[in-house]
Amino acid sequence: MWRQLKFRVPDVVHFGIDTVKQLGEEAKRLGAGKVMVLCDAGVAKAGVAQQIYDVLEGAGLSYQSFEEVEPEPSIETLNRAADIARAGDFDVFVGLGGGSSMDMAKVVSAMMTNQGSVQNFFGVDQIPKRGKPTIMVTTTSGTGSEVTRMAVFTDKQANLKKVVAAQNILADVAIVDPRLTLSLPQSVTADTGIDALIHGIEAYIAVNASPLTDDLALKSIAQVYSNLGTAFAAPGNLQARYNMSMGSFLAGIVLNNAGAGAVHALAYPLGAEYHLAHGKSMTVVLCETLRLESLACMDKFANMAQAMGVDTKDMTQWEARDAALDAIEQLMKAVRLPTTLSDIKADKSLVPQWSVAAHGERRLLGNTPRDLTLQDVEEIFYAAF
Ligand SMILES: [Fe+2]
Known part of the structure; x- marks a missing residue:
């Protein structure tokens, strides 16, 4: 059968033990400067976030963290993180965690370069421009969000899951370091x-x-x-x-x-x-x-x-x-x-x-x-x- 095929992956993937140490160099290559890290309280409490902050500091980068991502994040939380991101004028966005934190980072970055409400982004390829550069650092073995162009949110008002599926939110860099998954409950x-x-x-x-x-x-x-x-x-x-x-x-x-x-x-x-x-x-x-x-x-x-x-x-x-x-x-x-x-x-x-x-x-x-x-x-x- 004759078919047309398309294959999409992030520009760079680092896979393996201690690959998290590549984060600083990759952030610099992508233009940092100033980095925003998005994660959840569990990742922060388990000390995983601190490892990332140490790597960024070691590379001479400044960072600000948003440690309030909740499971299946709400549109309200997304908007709150985007407001902080706009005020901070960051160069690179790091999603650290499971799918929720990585999904947040992907869409917050897109909100820096695309106008309008996030409600307009749901559906397939509804994000016209690529966002600021993104690096996904996964702490779970499951969602695959580090290498996908998908992001899932909860619309509390409509009691629905809403999905962004857009080529323009595929990460620039994915880091998969198995050591970061050791503390998973x-x-x-x-x-x-x-x-x-x-x-x-x-x-x-x-x-x-x-x-x-x-x-x-x-x-x-x-x-x-x-x-x-x-x-x-x-x-x-x-x-x-x-x-x-x-x-x-x-x-x-x-x-x-x-x-x-x-x-x-x-x-x-x-x-x-x-x-x-x-x-x-x-x-x-x-x-x-x-x-x-x-x-x-x-x-x-x-x-x-x-x-x-x-x-x-x-x-x-x-x-x-x-x-x-x-x-x-x-x-x-x-x-x-x-x-x-x-x-x-x-x-x-x-x-x-x-x-x-x-x-x-x-x-x-x-x-x-x-x-x-x-x-x-x-x-x-x-x-x-
Ligand atoms: Fe899934």
């Missing part, structure tokens, strides 16, 4: 790690998957699947953390190039309704969504089963598909994630309204291997109880 390791697994899975079966992403996706699935349990059970195991960082980084790249799908779409209304962490809002619908989608790409489910260590040699396609789903469920339970809507005591009467919201996520629903109708989406939600 177990629940965050599980929640973000499963997000990485899902990025690999959704990108692998996506309509926009390509030969450029397929092998990377399978590699990311294998890496995350075989290391998440160890990283969860033995948080100080640096080899497991390294492997998780690699798996999540690869998953981020395939997410950015092949895209996510129905699992993310179905999770958005749940995350907004129950204020669930991103990973948990997906694990509760994951297996039922994949089960319905699988009919369109059974061969890919057999490949994923193999990537997760299942010997599929003597299996039928159906058995291999079921083995893949069983393997995923086993891992989710082992790292104490909820696997059904009953686990989170969800309200069944809300299924019709969630279904309309999820089905309306065309960017994601248009990327699923099986064409999902509104009835299909309802069926998934009911089956997930």
Whole structure:
């Protein structure tokens, strides 16, 4: 089949132990001066932020930090950070943390060079100009935000997740230093790690998957699947953390190039309704969504089963598909994630309204291997109880 392909990654990626030390030189190369660091209170408390400040000071750079990013940041917090950023006249923006802090940094930087309300930025490529230079330093192994052009926010008024997907917010530099993930609490390791697994899975079966992403996706699935349990059970195991960082980084790249799908779409209304962490809002619908989608790409489910260590040699396609789903469920339970809507005591009467919201996520629903109708989406939600 003849296809046109596009592959997008940040200009520079530093991956590996102690790569955080590259931050100063990269910030200077990008024109700093003055750096704004965006992170959350947890990262500051764990001492990770201090490591970054030390690197910046060591490079002779001045910085100001905003340590108030909350999970799934609100538009209000985004605007507050942007006001501080405008007053500070910074040259470079550093997002330090999980997806929330990196998403904030990407969009705050864009708000320095683009006029108008952030409400105009939601959707696909609605940011006309690149922002000030950005460096993403990830402290989790999951969201992939360091290498994606996506940013997710909570619109509290509308009780909705809103997504910016714009080439102009892709970071200039990504730094993935596995040592920074050592202090992650177990629940965050599980929640973000499963997000990485899902990025690999959704990108692998996506309509926009390509030969450029397929092998990377399978590699990311294998890496995350075989290391998440160890990283969860033995948080100080640096080899497991390294492997998780690699798996999540690869998953981020395939997410950015092949895209996510129905699992993310179905999770958005749940995350907004129950204020669930991103990973948990997906694990509760994951297996039922994949089960319905699988009919369109059974061969890919057999490949994923193999990537997760299942010997599929003597299996039928159906058995291999079921083995893949069983393997995923086993891992989710082992790292104490909820696997059904009953686990989170969800309200069944809300299924019709969630279904309309999820089905309306065309960017994601248009990327699923099986064409999902509104009835299909309802069926998934009911089956997930
Ligand atoms: Fe995700």
